[in-house]
Every structure is written in structure tokens, then in C-alpha cells.
Amino acid sequence: MPNFAFKKLGDIPFLASLSQLQIAEITTSLSAISLQSSAVLLAGNSLDHTVFIVIEGVLCFHSADGRRSAPLECVGSIICRANIPAEVSVSMPLGGSALIFSGDMDKDTGFLDLMRRFAPRIPNLPFVFSDEDPPDLILLNRLLGTKQFDHGIDLGCGGGRLSQALLGRVGRMTMFDRNPVVLSEAKSTLKFAGNGKNIQLVSGDFHSLPFQKGSFDLVASRLAVHEAYSPRFILEQAFQVLQSNGVLAIVDVIPPSGVESVELFEKIEKTLDARFGGAETLPSWRDLMESVGFSDIEINCTRIRRTLEDRPGCAASRDQCLEVFSKASSIALKELAVVGLSENRNTVDVSWIDTRIVIIAKKSLYE
Missing domain, CATH: 2.60.120.10 (Jelly Rolls)
Known part of the structure; x- marks a missing residue:
């Protein structure tokens, strides 16, 4: 030896x-x-x-x-x-x-x-996300182009997926979430992936951001605004902490167009997350952005297939979700492109299509 x-x-x-x-x-x-x-x-x-x-x-x-x-x-x-x-x-x-x-x-x-x-056990080994980001983050990075930022904030960062996608273009990143445990786990994941530097963790309610006016040149949020009791208020908070000529980047779900599919969509979202407060429609998003004062608003949509395994906590709601799907009309199931249901509608391999809105906007230089 x-x-x-x-x-x-x-x-x-x-x-x-x-x-x-x-x-x-x-x-x-x-x-x-x-x-x-x-x-x-x-x-x-x-x-x-x-x-x-x-x-x-x-x-x-x-x-x-x-x-x-x-x-x-x-x-x-x-x-x-x-x-x-x-x-x-x-x-x-x-x-x-x-x-x-x-x-x-x-x-x-x-x-x-x-x-x-x-020997230490590793029950929840944190992995780097796959080399290819989901469609909404691919679209977001494409819309941001070559832009680089000094200090960004990820509002309602959750597991840190958005932060992970943006770290290559941000000098410093503040990860903000109401749950300090989730924050710590998110940073551990990024650190495990070799991206733990220049990250600050702040726990709090995004209805009351503890930051000075103009603290960030990028304010970003993914799949969090729909949890707010007032999306407009969240946008106003973002506007305040954003520097003049800074960029706002939002990714969120929007409801489908059919009446029956909207009902199914809302039931599933509320089953997966009790904080779901309802999703803004495509036209209402533009109205909100303009009324708050954002300019150069660019709105795009993409679709993503979801499963009961793709978000923390989904598996715990499996039975309730399957029950919701089992009671849905054939029209609603078709409009959400639900697949994986057996004839008795009890399979756990069910998946469906979400439509996500990706918004890039600026705070005017003269605000």
C-alpha cells in the first residue's frame, strides 16, 4: 500500500x-x-x-x-x-x-x-438541477439577454431554483423567503452546486420588505406572487426597492381559458399549496404592471408539464390531488392536457400542463 x-x-x-x-x-x-x-x-x-x-x-x-x-x-x-x-x-x-x-x-x-x-448519513442529498432549465427559466434568461446585475433579490425564493438560474448574471444575490429553514436548505443546495458565494439569506414577509428604497438593480420572483393577498401590493414593494433603470423579472402561473379548466386548475393549486390566492390573467398582468409604474414591459408565455413530484410537498398531497382529478369533467381534463389517469382515475403517474407567464419590465430612469 x-x-x-x-x-x-x-x-x-x-x-x-x-x-x-x-x-x-x-x-x-x-x-x-x-x-x-x-x-x-x-x-x-x-x-x-x-x-x-x-x-x-x-x-x-x-x-x-x-x-x-x-x-x-x-x-x-x-x-x-x-x-x-x-x-x-x-x-x-x-x-x-x-x-x-x-x-x-x-x-x-x-x-x-x-x-x-x-459514517454520516445523507438522507436528503442536494443535487444540482439538471443542465437544462425548465421552459420558463430558459425563456427568462433569453429575455434578459446579456444583462448583468450588481445586486439581485429573489422574492419568495423557496428552494432556490430561480436564484440558481440567475447567479451567472448577478454579482450578489439576496434570497428572501418567509421560511428560514427553506432558506438554509436552498443555500446549502447552491453551495453544494458550487454557487454558494455572494449569497445573503433574509427571512421575512414579502408584503413588508425590510430593504431601503433602491437597494437592488434586479428584483425577481418565480411562482410566489400568486401566494400574495394582493399581487399589486407586492409589485409596489418591488418597485420601491428597485433602483431607477432596474429590472423586474416575474415568473408565475396564469389560469387556462376554459371555465371548467379554470375550476380544475384552482382546485389543484389550492390542494398543492394552501397559500394559493388565485392567479392573474394575461391582460390583468399588463394592467397591474402599468398601474404600478413599470415601463418597457415585455410579456411572454410558455407551457410546462407538471407532475405530483415536481414541487416540495406535492407527494404529500397526492391522494387529494388524485381525488380532484377523478371528479373533474372530461372537458377540464382535456383542456389541461391531463395524462396518466387510468380508467378508474387512481394512478399516481398523472401529469398536466401549466401555462406560465414570464415578464420583464423596467423602473424608469426618471422615477
Whole structure:
């Protein structure tokens, strides 16, 4: 075994608490291996009991739906199926070295049991979003063109999906949400993705923004304004904290055109989120923007297929949503392009089409 392998053992937190005799016993059951680029340590859903201690290189985690983490510094990390979710794969994109310990070798030392007992579990591993953003964020970035901003704010940031999409064009980002736990998780996700720098977390109610007038040159919000008791008031708040010549970027849902489909749309939204206060129509959005004082208003729409898994909390509302769909008329189901319902309308693979509005506007230089 190469000497550098032994030098790293004492750097592993729980191994540092063991005696030299115990470590000596453990090392007799370890092998050192060199790993080529893109080597897979653990394959998703495998029953492999091999344990790796990384001594050189970085890791990437891969989810079953194609998402991946940014490369992570990981010297001293313990990688085994006991502390990695079953569906997750682990690779070393640049290659490296690791100590390898097979469960078959665990006869005398009990090392594998120690690993499984003390290795940190990762129950909710945060993944980078897929390389291709959803249609609404693709459209938003296209409308923003080459614009760059000094300080942006993401109002009602939730899991941070909008912030993630905008970080490449914003020097500093303030993530604002009423839920401090959600804020912390969102920042962890961005940090995990290699985008945790220059982010400020602020918890509060977006009906009363705690910022001075003209604090930001970009105010953005995605799928949050419809939760407000007064969308106009939220736009007025945004107008106040936006600098002159600053940009407002809004993404939100709009209702379908048919009477029956509007009823189904509202029932589903309220089932998924009790805070849903109703969605503005396309014409009312323009009226609102103009009445608040925004100019150079550019409004576009796109469509996105939604499932009961695409937002936090959706799965918890699965049965209620399926009940709503089961009682909907055939006309409403057709207008929302609902698919995946079986003849008895009880399948969990249901999906439907949302129409989303993407708005870019400016605060006049002379305001």
C-alpha cells in the first residue's frame, strides 16, 4: 500500500478516535486502488457492500433522474451504501485514489460495522438541477439577454431554483423567503452546486420588505406572487426597492381559458399549496404592471408539464390531488392536457400542463 494512504487515515474524524493498534488491525484489511477518470464507486440501487475511503480526488453524486452534484472535495470521505441513498450513484470524475474495504474481509476487525454505525448519513442529498432549465427559466434568461446585475433579490425564493438560474448574471444575490429553514436548505443546495458565494439569506414577509428604497438593480420572483393577498401590493414593494433603470423579472402561473379548466386548475393549486390566492390573467398582468409604474414591459408565455413530484410537498398531497382529478369533467381534463389517469382515475403517474407567464419590465430612469 502506498505510504500516502496511511498518512490520511488519522485525518478521518472517527478513525482519529481509535487506538494505533485498532488502526493497525484495520489497515491489514484495506487495499489501496488508483481510479481512472469517471470511475464509479457506487452504482445506483446496487447491493455492493464495498466501502471506500477517499484519499485523493473529488466526488460527484448522481441521482436516478439524471441530476448530478458539482465536484466535491472529499479527502477522508467514507463512501458506502450505508450512508448514501440507495438510488444514488457516486463517481470520481477526475480519477484519484481510495482505500477499499470489502465486507467479505470484515471477519476480525469489525471495521465495516464501525463505518456503518458512525459514517454520516445523507438522507436528503442536494443535487444540482439538471443542465437544462425548465421552459420558463430558459425563456427568462433569453429575455434578459446579456444583462448583468450588481445586486439581485429573489422574492419568495423557496428552494432556490430561480436564484440558481440567475447567479451567472448577478454579482450578489439576496434570497428572501418567509421560511428560514427553506432558506438554509436552498443555500446549502447552491453551495453544494458550487454557487454558494455572494449569497445573503433574509427571512421575512414579502408584503413588508425590510430593504431601503433602491437597494437592488434586479428584483425577481418565480411562482410566489400568486401566494400574495394582493399581487399589486407586492409589485409596489418591488418597485420601491428597485433602483431607477432596474429590472423586474416575474415568473408565475396564469389560469387556462376554459371555465371548467379554470375550476380544475384552482382546485389543484389550492390542494398543492394552501397559500394559493388565485392567479392573474394575461391582460390583468399588463394592467397591474402599468398601474404600478413599470415601463418597457415585455410579456411572454410558455407551457410546462407538471407532475405530483415536481414541487416540495406535492407527494404529500397526492391522494387529494388524485381525488380532484377523478371528479373533474372530461372537458377540464382535456383542456389541461391531463395524462396518466387510468380508467378508474387512481394512478399516481398523472401529469398536466401549466401555462406560465414570464415578464420583464423596467423602473424608469426618471422615477
